[in-house]
Amino acid sequence: MEDLLIIENLSKAYNGLQVLQEISFSVEKNSIIALTGENSTGKTTLFNLINGFDSHDNGNIIFDGKNISQWGAIARSRAGIGRLFQNSRVFKNMRVLDILLASCFDNPGERILNYFVNPASIKSFEKTSRNKAAEVLNYLRLLDKSQDFGGSLSHGEKKLLSLGMLMMNNYKLILLDEPFAGLNAKMIDKISDTLSDLARNGQTFIIIEHNIEKVSSISNQVLILKEGRIIENNKINNANNLIN
Amino acid sequence: MNYFLHIVILLEIYIILALSLNMKVGFTGLLSIAQAIFYGIGAYVTAIFMVELGSPFLLAIVISIVVSVFFSLFIAFIASRLRDLYFALATMAFQIILYAIIYNWTSLTNGPYGIAGIPQPEILGVAFDNLSSFALLGFVFMVLTILFLLWFQKTPFSRLLESTRDDELAVIAMGKNPKYYKRFSVCISGALAAIAGSLYATYVTYIDPSSFTIDESILIMSIVIIGGTGNIWGPVSGALFYILLPEVLKFIDIPDSIAASLRMIIYGFVLILIIRIKPDGFFGKYVFK
Amino acid sequence: MEIFIQILINSIVSGLLLMLVAYGFSLIFRTNKVFHIAHGGVYVASVYFLIFIHSYCQNLFILHEILLWGISIILTILFVSLLALLIELLVYRPLYKKQASEIISLITSLGLYIVIVNMIALLFGNETQMINNEVKESYFISDIIITHGQQVQFLFAIICLLVLAVPVNISRIGKKLQAVADNQEIASVIGINVKKMRLIAIIIGSLLAASGALLKAYDVGIDPHMGMSITLSAVVVVILAGKNSFWTLLITAILISTIQNFTEWFLSAQWKEGITYLILIIILLFRTEGIMSYKLRIENR
Ligand SMILES: Nc1ncnc2c1ncn2[C@@H]1O[C@H](COP(=O)(O)OP(=O)(O)OP(=O)(O)O)[C@@H](O)[C@H]1O
Numbered sequence: 085m086e087d088l089l090i091i092e093n094l095s096k097a098y099n100g101l102q103v104l105q106e107i108s109f110s111v112e113k114n115s116i117i118a119l120t121g122e123n124s125t126g127k128t129t130l131f132n133l134i135n136g137f138d139s140h141d142n143g144n145i146i147f148d149g150k151n152i153s154q155w156g157a158i159a160r161s162r163a164g165i166g167r168l169f170q171n172s173r174v175f176k177n178m179r180v181l182d183i184l185l186a187s188c189f190d191n192p193g194e195r196i197l198n199y200f201v202n203p204a205s206i207k208s209f210e211k212t213s214r215n216k217a218a219e220v221l222n223y224l225r226l227l228d229k230s231q232d233f234g235g236s237l238s239h240g241e242k243k244l245l246s247l248g249m250l251m252m253n254n255y256k257l258i259l260l261d262e263p264f265a266g267l268n269a270k271m272i273d274k275i276s277d278t279l280s281d282l283a284r285n286g287q288t289f290i291i292i293e294h295n296i297e298k299v300s301s302i303s304n305q306v307l308i309l310k311e312g313r314i315i316e317n318n319k320i321n322n323a324n325n326l327i328n
Numbered sequence: 329m330n331y332f333l334h335i336v337i338l339l340e341i342y343i344i345l346a347l348s349l350n351m352k353v354g355f356t357g358l359l360s361i362a363q364a365i366f367y368g369i370g371a372y373v374t375a376i377f378m379v380e381l382g383s384p385f386l387l388a389i390v391i392s393i394v395v396s397v398f399f400s401l402f403i404a405f406i407a408s409r410l411r412d413l414y415f416a417l418a419t420m421a422f423q424i425i426l427y428a429i430i431y432n433w434t435s436l437t438n439g440p441y442g443i444a445g446i447p448q449p450e451i452l453g454v455a456f457d458n459l460s461s462f463a464l465l466g467f468v469f470m471v472l473t474i475l476f477l478l479w480f481q482k483t484p485f486s487r488l489l490e491s492t493r494d495d496e497l498a499v500i501a502m503g504k505n506p507k508y509y510k511r512f513s514v515c516i517s518g519a520l521a522a523i524a525g526s527l528y529a530t531y532v533t534y535i536d537p538s539s540f541t542i543d544e545s546i547l548i549m550s551i552v553i554i555g556g557t558g559n560i561w562g563p564v565s566g567a568l569f570y571i572l573l574p575e576v577l578k579f580i581d582i583p584d585s586i587a588a589s590l591r592m593i594i595y596g597f598v599l600i601l602i603i604r605i606k607p608d609g610f611f612g613k614y615v616f617k
Numbered sequence: 618m619e620i621f622i623q624i625l626i627n628s629i630v631s632g633l634l635l636m637l638v639a640y641g642f643s644l645i646f647r648t649n650k651v652f653h654i655a656h657g658g659v660y661v662a663s664v665y666f667l668i669f670i671h672s673y674c675q676n677l678f679i680l681h682e683i684l685l686w687g688i689s690i691i692l693t694i695l696f697v698s699l700l701a702l703l704i705e706l707l708v709y710r711p712l713y714k715k716q717a718s719e720i721i722s723l724i725t726s727l728g729l730y731i732v733i734v735n736m737i738a739l740l741f742g743n744e745t746q747m748i749n750n751e752v753k754e755s756y757f758i759s760d761i762i763i764t765h766g767q768q769v770q771f772l773f774a775i776i777c778l779l780v781l782a783v784p785v786n787i788s789r790i791g792k793k794l795q796a797v798a799d800n801q802e803i804a805s806v807i808g809i810n811v812k813k814m815r816l817i818a819i820i821i822g823s824l825l826a827a828s829g830a831l832l833k834a835y836d837v838g839i840d841p842h843m844g845m846s847i848t849l850s851a852v853v854v855v856i857l858a859g860k861n862s863f864w865t866l867l868i869t870a871i872l873i874s875t876i877q878n879f880t881e882w883f884l885s886a887q888w889k890e891g892i893t894y895l896i897l898i899i900i901l902l903f904r905t906e907g908i909m910s911y912k913l914r915i916e917n918r
């Protein structure tokens with residue numbers, strides 16, 4: 085299969101502390117990669133490098149056939165790299181529906197000129213994205229919260245909403261930083277159901293998760309990080325229970 | 329009656345001014361302490377164009393807006409580099425620097441002596457040369473501002489301003505550029521402040537730098553904080569409170585010399601209390617943190 | 618040439634006065650975590666109180682002039698300490714308990730500043746006040762003049778720094794203050810009484826500002842609104858200096874006042890503030906990392 089993301093010899097140091105050393109791996113399309121390892125081994129840092137929040141010292145990142153090493157975070161997001169943060173970052177003082185609407189790509193209403201030149205395009209986009217948002221909210225069973233403020237949601241609902249924000253656009257690759265951390269069993273089921281639904285539709289994920297058992301069952305490749313190096317890179321062929 | 333109209337006009341000007349700052353503070357989370365400068369730019373550009381060049385009122389307003397938007401870009405630049413306390417501090421510095429320029433550039437602004445004899449506005453042959461007609465003019469501008477903001481609040485664009493205010497990093501992760509939104513909100517804010525300034529200049533017909541000091545900027549900021557930010561009624565209620573407070577004080581029959589100070593003392597106390605017990609102000613939506 | 622030396626001497630004297638205010642501001646900013654704009658209010662309040670209490674005592678008993686001033690100054694020290702105490706207990710401690718952000722503390726402090734300044738205006742009016750009205754003889758070295766006021770300012774500024782600022786730098790209390798400034802949680806875990814340290818910081822800081830104000834008013838007049846501009850100059854010093862070291866602050870204070878004096882001489886007094894803040898804005902915009910603890914992890918930004 086085709087590789088969606090190729091990481092070559094990626095290294096990163098912070099003030100002399102070598103956080104990541106010569107990381108190399110590749111991610112096939114439609115696969116789910118589990119990334120695991122002890123605390124502070126650089127998992128989140130790796131995500132920051134992939135989605136462009138920080139620049140790496142050495143190496144290359146190739147996404148969808150293009151070398152995106154020099155791209156900024158905004159360009160990478162638009163190219164199709166989405167991210168769910170370790171600590172959810174939903175907009176605290178906005179209503180849930182507005183949060184979803186704000187996260188749509190290519191909204192003609194983002195450009196001032198369109199309000200004068202082509203107001204109809206804004207209206208029609210607004211309509212389709214509202215429908216989409218309603219669908220997403222319905223799917224996540226957050227419809228009754230659509231007028232609540234982001235800051236008033238529970239920890240689990242924030243994670244769901246962040247997933248919803250990602251579902252508003254068609255990201256090619258989604259980076260999930262500990263999506264199950266701090267949730268109760270019910271919420272974990274809900275989120276993993278959502279993820280498997282998305283995977284069935286061909287979504288590619290990298291998931292950071294501490295509990296290796298929990299992820300190895302849902303993923304088809306497990307990367308183990310230790311002290312900034314990949315110490316294991318196992319492809320799992322039989323455990324595709326998520327995909328099928 | 330005249331006195332009543334005077335209060336009404338001040339109220340209209342301050343409501344526009346408060347709404348203008350709310351664009352920065354409430355919609356984009358930029359606590360700027362330099363709003364008096366944009367107010368002043370509006371007043372001075374209008375005065376200079378009308379007195380020196382005899383330009384008509386509407387043209388003078390448009391030019392004031394353009395100049396004010398230009399200077400607003402400096403605030404956008406500051407906002408792209410600094411946040412929170414250091415942003416506020418840099419805007420204070422900006423306020424003081426521009427004040428020094430207005431004060432010292434005597435050939436243009438006449439320095440501390442100010443500009444006198446600013447003509448009263450005339451639009452399409454209709455002169456607004458008495459209090460009641462001027463109150464009407466101010467009212468029209470105020471209503472237009474409010475209508476604009478009511479419309480603006482509902483646009484997809486304003487949602488993106490709000491997301492920028494709440495979490496810049498998340499906005500970047502959504503593939504959008506927060507700098508662009510900040511730049512926009514700062515420019516709208518400058519434009520609205522310039523309108524307030526134009527009205528002020530043509531109303532009082534004499535301006536000098538003392539109306540546009542850092543104290544005035546602090547005052548405008550506190551109007552917005554006390555009233556509340558992030559919506560329209562918050563800043564409007566803040567302006568109402570500020571303008572009507574001295575009228576209420578009149579009932580308790582105190583000498584004028586004391587009244588001015590007393591008003592500010594009460595005002596300072598209210599500011600301290602509001603930020604402690606009700607940080608979203610009287611009617612605000614956004615909780616300033 | 619003489620003019621340069623003259624300006625330099627003036628700058629050293631006014632730099633010392635600025636240092637008093639800046640050191641106090643820095644102490645409070647770091648320990649209490651408040652951007653203490655109301656420092657300017659305390660600054661002005663001390664002068665008005667001294668003048669008030671002096672004339673009050675004068676009418677009460679007949680004393681020798683020096684004794685009279687001595688008593689007035691002691692009472693002023695008590696007054697300023699009390700004012701600082703009240704500010705901390707009533708205004709800043711609730712913020713500390715709520716873990717309020719820097720920006721909330723800035724707004725609160727601005728509110729406090731408005732209250733103090735207008736309280737002074739209410740009680741004493743807006744007129745300029747001076748402590749010393751007599752013209753005393755100056756000291757000449759060829760063409761260079763060192764006025765009597767400057768001599769007094771120079772001498773007493775150094776005394777005040779030695780008595781108030783230097784101990785903070787070297788004593789055990791100084792170490793504790795530094796620990797609170799570095800990290801309040803750790804400080805309280807290792808058994809430092811954070812609340813007490815905050816009180817000490819704001820009292821010493823306010824006394825430093827007051828000493829700067831009294832010395833200033835000895836030479837030139839002071840009005841209720843002067844506090845803001847001196848506080849903002851102190852802010853520039855604190856931010857430009859970057860760290861809390863005594864010598865860095867002192868040198869920066871003298872540097873800033875040298876720049877101000879040269880601006881005053883070659884341009885005009887009205888450009889003084891503009892130039893000072895131009896420096897501030899340039900540092901803020903282009904050297905930010907050096908000044909503030911902004912090196913956060915990306916996710917925490
Ligand atoms: N911006 C930064 N500046 C300095 N050090 C950093 C920065 N970002 C991360 N680090 C350091 O890099 C190391 C790895 O951090 P990272 O967050 O990537 O770990 P992690 O594997 O995600 O840990 P956890 O499982 O706790 O989330 C840590 O020691 C951290 O302190």
Ligand SMILES: [Mg+2]
Nearest residue numbers: 127128129170
């Ligand atoms: Mg992590």
